[in-house]
Amino acid sequence: MERNILHKLLEWKESKRRKPLVVEGARQVGKTWAVKEFGKRHYSHLAYINFEEAKHLQGLFLQDYDTNRIIRAIRTQCGVPCEAGKTLIFLDEIQEAEGGLTALKYFCENCPEQHIIVAGSLLGIALHQGVSFPVGKVNFMKMHPMNFCEFLMAVGDDALALAIESKDIDTLGLFHDKLTNRLKEYYFVGGMPEAVQAYVDDAEWSEIREIHNEILRGYEDDFSKHAEGALVERLRQVWRSVPNQLSRENKKFVFGLVRDGARAREYEVALQWLFDAGMLHQVNGVTKPGLPLSAYRDEKAYKVFLNDIGLLSSMSGLEAKTLLEGSVIFTEFKGALTEQFVFQQLNEVYGLFYWSKDNSRQEVDFLLQRDNELLPIECKAEENLRSKSLNSFIQEHDIKRAIKVSMKPYKEISEIVTNSPLYLINSVCR
Numbered sequence: 049m050e051r052n053i054l055h056k057l058l059e060w061k062e063s064k065r066r067k068p069l070v071v072e073g074a075r076q077v078g079k080t081w082a083v084k085e086f087g088k089r090h091y092s093h094l095a096y097i098n099f100e101e102a103k104h105l106q107g108l109f110l111q112d113y114d115t116n117r118i119i120r121a122i123r124t125q126c127g128v129p130c131e132a133g134k135t136l137i138f139l140d141e142i143q144e145a146e147g148g149l150t151a152l153k154y155f156c157e158n159c160p161e162q163h164i165i166v167a168g169s170l171l172g173i174a175l176h177q178g179v180s181f182p183v184g185k186v187n188f189m190k191m192h193p194m195n196f197c198e199f200l201m202a203v204g205d206d207a208l209a210l211a212i213e214s215k216d217i218d219t220l221g222l223f224h225d226k227l228t229n230r231l232k233e234y235y236f237v238g239g240m241p242e243a244v245q246a247y248v249d250d251a252e253w254s255e256i257r258e259i260h261n262e263i264l265r266g267y268e269d270d271f272s273k274h275a276e277g278a279l280v281e282r283l284r285q286v287w288r289s290v291p292n293q294l295s296r297e298n299k300k301f302v303f304g305l306v307r308d309g310a311r312a313r314e315y316e317v318a319l320q321w322l323f324d325a326g327m328l329h330q331v332n333g334v335t336k337p338g339l340p341l342s343a344y345r346d347e348k349a350y351k352v353f354l355n356d357i358g359l360l361s362s363m364s365g366l367e368a369k370t371l372l373e374g375s376v377i378f379t380e381f382k383g384a385l386t387e388q389f390v391f392q393q394l395n396e397v398y399g400l401f402y403w404s405k406d407n408s409r410q411e412v413d414f415l416l417q418r419d420n421e422l423l424p425i426e427c428k429a430e431e432n433l434r435s436k437s438l439n440s441f442i443q444e445h446d447i448k449r450a451i452k453v454s455m456k457p458y459k460e461i462s463e464i465v466t467n468s469p470l471y472l473i474n475s476v477c478r
Contacts, residue, residue, distance in 0.1 A: 050201045057086040068152040068164040073191035074326035075169040078241040087136035095126040095137045099144035109147030113154040132161035142166040143174040153182030172324035193239030193356040215475040227471045238358015253368035260362035282318040291364045294384035301352045329353045331400045353391045383429030393474045410437040428454040
């Protein structure tokens with residue numbers, strides 16, 4: 049498989065300001081494979097240690113932070129030379145080795161010539177719990193499930209992925225039906241590499257669903273392993289409420305849907321835990337559609353999305369037969385999957401917000417900044433493109449450019465509004 053992060057890793061390798069790199073991301077998004085593949089492609093040697101497996105090395109950083117001693121131990125464990133610039137040192141599940149994150153400061157200061165990457169599935173949890181961290185001494189990179197273009201490349205449609213990336217409207221128009229069918233498949237399969245690989249290998253739909261269920265069970269196992277006892281049940285309740293949250297017309301997160309009578313203060317810690325773990329993502333509303341959007345963030349109003357559309361379709365009970373029923377997959381659950389799709393494609397690149405008018409049903413699904421201008425985006429699961437909310441927003445806030453996302457082909461509706469087919473949303477926003 050080809051992953052976008054491989055190009056970003058190469059940029060890191062060639063940067064004059066390179067520091068030890070921390071790769072974040074939820075379990076099963078492909079961090080280990082991607083970093084190993086990068087090491088094989090661009091280095092003479094790969095020194096790989098997984099601290100969940102190499103338990104005898106979990107105390108490696110407790111004695112001191114002598115980088116020469118640590119490198120000797122890594123060399124002995126891996127059986128490869130640790131040559132600066134020729135060897136990639138990859139320390140996986142670093143949160144299992146106490147002091148491992150702190151040690152990165154000393155690698156940055158004392159041997160910056162070494163190329164070091166660390167990864168861990170629950171690093172966000174470790175940091176939130178007060179683990180000492182070398183601020184300013186590391187680079188960060190976040191990995192997500194495969195986006196739609198990565199999915200296309202995995203199934204052999206590299207040329208279509210290139211047409212999307214280059215925004216080749218004429219070519220894409222000729223293949224609109226094929227792309228729509230691929231999009232249906234992506235809604236079901238999602239972007240978790242194991243599920244995508246199973247699809248490439250012609251697995252049955254039921255087998256792909258079982259992979260999703262195994263990942264979901266693994267996530268819930270993490271609740272028990274890494275959260276304090278009283279928090280575990282609340283994590284499960286919040287986690288399992290998300291499909292119901294997104295299937296509502298108004299997708300603002302409501303604690304009352306977690307449990308009857310639930311209050312925010314009871315579940316805020318659980319929700320933050322899931323954000324820190326990368327399992328859920330938050331999109332805040334804004335109190336006013338002004339620039340910069342972050343200055344108008346509404347901390348009390350937000351939507352919550354899963355990290356992967358395939359996991360959401362599995363949790364929602366979506367059956368494979370839905371793939372064959374016209375375009376019903378795009379409108380199921382009040383368009384929840386479509387909004388999840390748009391979020392997932394844009395979240396890698398942009399800071400996302402949304403806008404909702406007080407005491408009104410008017411809402412703009414996503415709001416982002418481009419070239420110091422507001423860019424409103426409305427998701428239309430159906431092909432009916434009429435939109436009172438977006439039109440009102442454009443008139444009231446002097447909007448220069450807006451996007452409607454639907455299943456219709458690309459069309460510039462007016463000087464301001466562009467209709468983008470779902471599969472093209474990332475490129476249209478650029």
